[in-house]
Amino acid sequence: MLLVEDLRVELGEKVILQHIDLEIEPGETHVLFGPNGSGKTSLLMTIMGYPQYKVTHGKIVFRDQDITQMPINERALLGIGMSYQRPPTIHGLKTRQMVKICAKGEMNEETLAERVNFKDFLDRDVNAGFSGGEIKRSELLQLMAQNPDLMLFDEPESGVDMENIHLVGRSIAALLQKDLSPDEAKTKMQKKLERTKMGLIITHTGYILDYVAADKGQVLFNGMLSCVTNPREILNCIGQNGYEECVRCIA
């Protein structure tokens, strides 16, 4: 499980997150809402371990280990993975090689790529000239190869066209083990209890909720979390009253 306790984060001289408490149990997926600039991406980057996001108070615990000061790659090896909104282009590194790096030779990149309709891009440089939707599929492909236990998704549906949104939605559901259907041996409830994968998804539109039955939703506003409840309810509330209502809650 992931446990974030009273976290305060600074970027440069500025406090960008404070009093953040978050708990994601194995098998749970959380959705993070919040207006632009509220600190959602910063929270994900802090959990992933980007050193410029300096934790000045509180701690992050993952799988019973305090990872607050752990380097990015060690967090990755411990089972944290991220799907970026705007990842950098790496010239000369083919997407195929990148997927191999992620899979550590354990999975075939062609088979994986087929699942997200990305085979034609395997021999192109990572993210070079990719459209918004292509970046999302490339990120998903890398996560599929990495197969982490905790997945951080930064707006996985933004820029994805209607044709591919099903594909992206279903793939995320599969990664988070949200696609388990009951069979003869086990009931739906039993399957649910067996779920181990954890997810934290940033979304503006909530489209992803059509594919991933998220367990909890939260709103991040001005660097503070509020409103731990059913994600659909939050989405409806934001739709009707805007983020204004969140200010009142936090106040």
Add this chain to the structure above:
Amino acid sequence: MYSVDEFREKATMAKDKKAAIGPDINLDEFETAPVPHDYMADEQLCELPQEDQQRLIMAGLDVTKKDRGGTFFQKDTSVIHCHSQQEGIEVIPIRKALEQDWIRDYYWKLVAVDADKYTAAAELGLHDGYVIRALPGSTSVYPIQACLYLDKDGLQQNVHNIIIAEENSELHIITGCATSPHLKKGAHVGISEFYVKKNAKLSFTMIHNWAEDMVVRPRSVAQVEEGGLFLNNYICMKPVRSLQMYPTTHLVGKDAVARFYSIIVGSPGSEYDLGGRVFLKNKGNRAEIVARTISNGGKIIARGHLIGEVSEIKAHLECRGLLLNGGIIHAIPELEGHADGVEMSHEAAVGKIAQEEIAYLMSRGLSEDEATATIVRGFLSVDIPGLPPQLKAEIDRAIEESDKDMM
């Protein structure tokens, strides 16, 4: 047409003439007296000490001659092996070629003999060099390998090469310059004249493996006729005291194309001043100059100069430099349009590896060092269109080898 005497006369006049760019070299510090070596048969080549063979392989010369269409091997001042095993492809030492009249149509026809003291030295004290010629319509299935090797400490090697791809021919050359492991100091002066005739295709891949106290002054000019393609790749990832070259290409025929790709790693104490210049003189000409430079502490001046003389030409210059452990990279891209309707562009960037890229790869499980190495390898891997797979493999091998040294 100049007579032999006229070349000598002009060269004599220019023997103290400093080059237009690059640090001046005092050539008096070097010896030029011929160093005789025996001619070697195939099997003798394979008996060379393992250490020497390794140096040669790094410079693209495979003594087993597997997947090679022909071999030219000059050690110091003497040609010790010269052979073509492909019909329609000739490989001849230039001193021998100069005994015939036809070569006079090509000798000093593109490079001016009095350009500077180095061209003059190559005329006044010519040791040898190669003439490689693909006859009309012939195709080199395997690349021809040519190696200029320096073994004697303190020697100044003067060579002159002429490469001719006749009409409708296809010729691939991999040429290496290397020094023996014990050599410390030396000079290499190399003149190259390239003739790419109508609809011919010539790829020339040069791999340099010099020693720390070597000075190197190549002087090359190419001429490409209608529909011809000249592909010039240059790789230098080993230390050298001073290397300066500015190869020039004249696209004279309609639809002629030139592409230059260079990969340079600058070691501490080394100074490189290099680039490419292309004159686009006819409709439909295309040119591309791509340079990837890494400084590990050395000084690199990366030049590029495109001159569009007529409309309907297209040219692009790309120069990217990465500073890893200090050092200097100075990119000098130049574009010159002399007519309406030229289409020319350049992009140049010098900097360090973006921290964002390292972090991205680390979040996929790589350590910081592994991530850096992966980015550097990617930076150096340039997709070169039109290169046969053997040559591509050769370039990859050279990059991989020096990658090991660098990291």
